């Protein structure tokens with residue numbers, strides 16, 4: 186093992202490099218084949234072909250994009266938080282993370298990330314969790330699970346059923362793990378213009394709820410739009 190004193194300055198710098206440091210993309214928005222604004226509280230359900238790259242852009246900052254990925258021709262295969270966390274040996278999703286399915290197949294890879302922190306443990310908001318976390322009267326408030334259910338009901342030809350609603354990723358959401366092993370919902374670390382970019386490793390369906398939650402700081406108590414951009418390469 187090399188001692189620190191014999192390590193070159195460059196290597197020493199690499200050893201203490203921030204693992205959440207931003208990694209920008211070389212892709213230009215003008216060359217995207219698709220650009221879609223998803224309003225706050227709205228949803229997105231579209232195909233993403235193997236080899237295509239998708240950027241989710243936090244237009245105004247501090248927004249959470251609650252996302253599930255499905256195998257396009259068999260949506261019973263979907264994103265798995267547990268397989269992803271186990272295989273990468275880390276709780277956080279960031280540049281270089283490979284997102285895996287419930288069959289442990291690689292679905293996508295995060296190829297650029299200027300935010301540096303994305304949660305996959307906190308789950309999505311639902312009317313039921315609103316009552317448990319906040320107040321009984323919060324049950325009627327719009328939640329991510331409602332948006333997902335609306336999306337799959339409007340696109341029955343895609344073959345996603347209620348039972349396929351599974352683990353999700355909260356892009357841009359900050360859910361740090363405490364020293365005691367607890368989860369906390371903290372103020373976001375995203376900002377206007379921050380983005381995450383993923384390259385598909387199989388043909389996919391992408392289901393996003395642009396979170397309408399007003400009761401916790403995941404979107405700054407002020408849900409705002411996101412933009413989805415897609416490149417063929």
Ligand SMILES: [Zn+2]
Pocket residue numbers: 251309310328329330396397398
């Ligand atoms: Zn939500």
